[in-house]
Amino acid sequence: MASESRARHFDTPFHILGRWVLGFVTTVGDLSLFTARMLRWMVLRLPKRAVLLQSFYQIGVLSVPVVVITGAFIGMVLAVQTYDQLHLMRLDTQLGAVINLSLVRELGPVLAATMLAGRVGSAMAAEIGTMRVTEQIDALRTLGADPIQYLVVPRFLGCCLLIPLLSALADLTGVFSGWFISTQIFEINDFHYWLHSRQTVSAYDIYCGLLKSMFFGAAIAIVSCHRGFHCSSGAQGVGQAATQAFVTSFAAILVLDFVLAIFMNDFYYVLWPSALGGP
Amino acid sequence: MGIFRSRKTAGPPRAASSIVGPMPARPHSAGRPPLGSGLPPVLELASITQRFGSQLVLRDISLTVEEAETLVIIGESGCGKSVTLKLMMALLDATAGNVFWRGRPVADMPERQRAKQRLSYGFLFQGAALFDSMSVSENVAFGLRQNTDLSETKIREIVRDRLREVGLKEVVCDRKPADLSGGMKKRVALARALALEPEVMFYDEPTTGLDPVMSDVINELILRTKSRGRVTSIVVTHDMRTVERVADRVIMLRPAALLRPEEPQIVFEGTARELAESPDPRVEQFVNGNAGERIEELSLT
Numbered sequence: 001m002a003s004e005s006r007a008r009h010f011d012t013p014f015h016i017l018g019r020w021v022l023g024f025v026t027t028v029g030d031l032s033l034f035t036a037r038m039l040r041w042m043v044l045r046l047p048k049r050a051v052l053l054q055s056f057y058q059i060g061v062l063s064v065p066v067v068v069i070t071g072a073f074i075g076m077v078l079a080v081q082t083y084d085q086l087h088l089m090r091l092d093t094q095l096g097a098v099i100n101l102s103l104v105r106e107l108g109p110v111l112a113a114t115m116l117a118g119r120v121g122s123a124m125a126a127e128i129g130t131m132r133v134t135e136q137i138d139a140l141r142t143l144g145a146d147p148i149q150y151l152v153v154p155r156f157l158g159c160c161l162l163i164p165l166l167s168a169l170a171d172l173t174g175v176f177s178g179w180f181i182s183t184q185i186f187e188i189n190d191f192h193y194w195l196h197s198r199q200t201v202s203a204y205d206i207y208c209g210l211l212k213s214m215f216f217g218a219a220i221a222i223v224s225c226h227r228g229f230h231c232s233s234g235a236q237g238v239g240q241a242a243t244q245a246f247v248t249s250f251a252a253i254l255v256l257d258f259v260l261a262i263f264m265n266d267f268y269y270v271l272w273p274s275a276l277g278g279p
Numbered sequence: 280m281g282i283f284r285s286r287k288t289a290g291p292p293r294a295a296s297s298i299v300g301p302m303p304a305r306p307h308s309a310g311r312p313p314l315g316s317g318l319p320p321v322l323e324l325a326s327i328t329q330r331f332g333s334q335l336v337l338r339d340i341s342l343t344v345e346e347a348e349t350l351v352i353i354g355e356s357g358c359g360k361s362v363t364l365k366l367m368m369a370l371l372d373a374t375a376g377n378v379f380w381r382g383r384p385v386a387d388m389p390e391r392q393r394a395k396q397r398l399s400y401g402f403l404f405q406g407a408a409l410f411d412s413m414s415v416s417e418n419v420a421f422g423l424r425q426n427t428d429l430s431e432t433k434i435r436e437i438v439r440d441r442l443r444e445v446g447l448k449e450v451v452c453d454r455k456p457a458d459l460s461g462g463m464k465k466r467v468a469l470a471r472a473l474a475l476e477p478e479v480m481f482y483d484e485p486t487t488g489l490d491p492v493m494s495d496v497i498n499e500l501i502l503r504t505k506s507r508g509r510v511t512s513i514v515v516t517h518d519m520r521t522v523e524r525v526a527d528r529v530i531m532l533r534p535a536a537l538l539r540p541e542e543p544q545i546v547f548e549g550t551a552r553e554l555a556e557s558p559d560p561r562v563e564q565f566v567n568g569n570a571g572e573r574i575e576e577l578s579l580t
Contacts, residue, residue, distance in 0.1 A: 048424075130411075138370050139408040143422040143471070144398045146390075 034148075034226050038156055041149040046157075055154035059120050060162035064169065070115045071170030074107050075099060075178035083186050093192035097200035099178035104171050104201060109209045110257055112170040113216035116163055117249035121224035124155055125245030128228025129238040137229075147229075156221040163217030164210045171209065204271075208264045215260060219252040319382030320345050321479055321511045322367050327376035329362055335535045336362050338544050339376070342530060344479075347509040349501075351522050351551075354532035355565065359544075360515040361405065363532070364481050367513060368400055369393050398426055401472030405484040407464035409456035415442070415467050416452040422475045441470035445500060462493035469500055480504055482514040486521050498524045519566060526551045531562055 046052070078099045086092055128151055131137050137147045182188045224245040231241035320343040329337040336359040344350050344367075352360050365371045366378055369385045378385040380396055388396070409418050419438045423429055429437070439449060445466040456464055465485060472480065482501060486494035498521050505512050505525070514525060522529055531547035531554070538544060547554060547562045557563060564571050 134406055134411075135404045135408040136410055138365070139402070139404060139410070141370060141394070142368065142397055142400065142402040143475070144394055144426040145421075146394065 030230075031222065031226055034152075034229070035222055037148050038152045038222070038225075041146065041153050042156075045149065047150055047154050051150065052154045052157065055158040056162060058123075059116075059155070059158035060166065063116055063119055063162075063166055066115050066119050067112050067166045067170045068173050070111055071103075071108060071173035072177040074111055074170070075103060075174030075176065076181050078102055078107070078174075079178045079181035079186070083182070087186075092186070092188050094196050095182045095186070095188055096179065096193035096197035099182070100175055100197045100201045101205060103174040103178070104209045105205045106209070106257075108171040108174055109167045109213040109216065110253060112167045113163060113213055113220065113253050114250060116159075116166065116217075117220050117224075117253065118246050120159065121220045121245045121249045122242040124221070124224040125228040125231070126238055126242040128225055129231030129241040132229060132231050133233050133238060152221070152225045155225055156218065159217035159221035160214055161217075163220070164213045167213035168210060171206075204268060208260075211264075212257065212260050215256050216253050219256055220249045223248045223252055318346070319379070321381060322513070323379040323382075324363070324366065325377045325379065327363075327366060327373045327378070329359065329366065329371070330374045337366075338535045338538065340532075340544055341376075342545065342548075344511060344513055347505075347511055349505055349512040349514065349525050349527045351514045351516060351526035351529045352532065353515075353517055353522060353529060353554075353565065355534055356517070358532040358534040360532060361483050364402075364483050364513060364515050368397065368402060368481055398422070398475055399478045400481065401475065401477035401479070402481045403465070403469050403472050403483060403485055405487060407456070407461075407468040409459075409464055409468055409471070411456055414453050414455055415447075415459070418456070418467060419471045419474055421471065426475065437474060438470075441474050442467070444473070444503075445470045446496065462489050462496065465489065465493075465497055466500070469497075469504075473504065476508075477510065479511045479513070482512065482516075484516055484518075485514065486516065486518045491520075494518060494520065495524075497521075501525045517565075522551050522554065529554045531565065533561060 079095065082095060082098050083092070086095055086098070128137075131151070137151075140147050140150055179193065182193055183190050227241045227245040227248065231237050322344040324340055324342050327337055327340045328335075340359075340363065342350075352363060354360050362371065366373055369378060369380075369388075372386075380388075385393060409415075410421065413421070416435070416438050419441055420434050423434045423437060427434075438452070442449070442451065447463065447466055447470070451459070451463065451467070456467070459467065469485075480501075485497045485501065489497065501512060501514065501521075502525055504510050512525070514521065516522065527550070529547065529549060529551055530545055532544055533542075533546045535544060547557060547559060549557070554562065555566060557566070560571075563569075564573075
């Protein structure tokens, strides 16, 4: 009875909020330590080449179809959705500029990363979670392998290095599919389509998109591996870890996209102050 | 009912002997300290308490494991047997108390040193814990590839030998763990644990889920591993047949939740024969498998 009344006493909104804040701070702290341990292993000793290549294959090669389809459809949808608006203003030839700038700067990296958070992130969380539940992570430790070094470092490197490449692939297929719809279906002049694209999209935009996707890759790897390592037991626990990995990675991608957009815009004006205009 | 009869009077040759292959003596076992040399115990737990959140699993446990002995830890499910094993191997950090490896406190060792020391320990997990993504041979070779500079030819030779010792033919080498039976998985896991020639072997419920014949095979392998080079063995089980066959010393744990305030959690310590003859009703109940008053728990639900 006493414990029941105490439990009821503790269930005030303040206590619920307190527990939530404590849980959040603990998770962030744990995630930071997890990341620090991983970075330490990257300096101390990288995994063997065979282990790295296997991860790279899983993350990179097997993701190509998903990324190509995503990129192609973004380009086509952008063309279809934007054409009517520009056509009303008689700015049809600007379509290339709109599609390509949106793709390389924003939609390509973000949507490719979102798809990869679903394909790669969930798979990583489920795989590591299953290894934890079936004691395979303990087995690694008994056989002289550090689980962070063996499981997390290759996935982190794979995501950081290959997600930018996959984003570039998404950009490329998007640009091509956008061009195809614009010039072959909407019959926009090919020369002017590319002329306006070249005038609008700079190398800086492309670099920014690829740099962003590197951060997205890092976030996907860290969040998903961390979820896997903290997976609760049973099939339900593994399923939850996979879901949480995707949801948290997606949230991290959006937050990072916002923060990096501000940073990159400011950095642009640091590099080219004249772009600010004025006297 | 024949439980705990002496191994020396076991009678006709066992079926298990014909399943498993010969296990040669370890080449470097001669370098081990002789028995009774006055050295600190191989392993020691000193006043260990372990909690998971609010759940108390181990309460003030102290025990030692001597060189080349086989200690069997028994007890009801949930009494902390597997946790004890993982604490001994430093796969878990104790909430309170100390673990000593040959007299050295594990808590004072950096993780790198612990990892190095762990290489002289082998662990057979309850569910085998084979790496799903690797073949049988890759599983057995894992420790060698991770920790030695041996050539691939030598590694393949060691893998073949270890698999033969546990009674598995070369044809299983390319199979994935998912394609193996429970008994085969346990034997592959044992081959993997033995690949690095450990001085201490931990067995977490080695016969659980296996048929009686395969259980006997595993028991035989535990005995052979022990005789192979004075390997110290710690076995967690609730299979009384395993206790009978392999134990030099038996410890029985009682779930912390059932203990009275002053009651020690280790309710029995002695030989397998003493266990069979123990007048303690808690021990007798476990050995004979009687639910007794525990059946009342069903009415509570």
